[in-house]
Amino acid sequence: xxxxxxxxxxxxxxxxxxxxxxxxxxxxxxxxxxxxxxxxxxxxxxxxxxxxxxxxxxxxxxxxxx
Numbered sequence: 001x002x003x004x005x006x007x008x009x010x011x012x013x014x015x016x017x018x019x020x021x022x023x024x025x026x027x028x029x030x031x032x033x034x035x036x037x038x039x040x041x042x043x044x045x046x047x048x049x050x051x052x053x054x055x056x057x058x059x060x061x062x063x064x065x066x
Contacts, residue, residue, distance in 0.1 A: 017064050020060075020064060021061065021064050021065065024057055024060060024061045024064070025061075027057055028054065028057050028058075028061070031050055031053050031054050031057065032054070034046070034050050035047060035050035035051065035054065038050055
């Protein structure tokens with residue numbers, strides 16, 4: 001693969017990764033707000049589900065930031 005093509009592909013991947021990181025941060029904020037709401041309602045099931053989703057989002061964010 002020519003060097004220019006490789007650089008272009010890496011730039012596209014990086015841009016896609018940056019967009020996904022921005023979306024993940026929004027999703028994390030939303031999930032944290034939902035978790036807060038569940039805590040105020042003392043809803044254990046909702047808290048568990050929020051924590052599970054937060055962990056998945058955290059793992060994906062860590063993978064993208066490497």
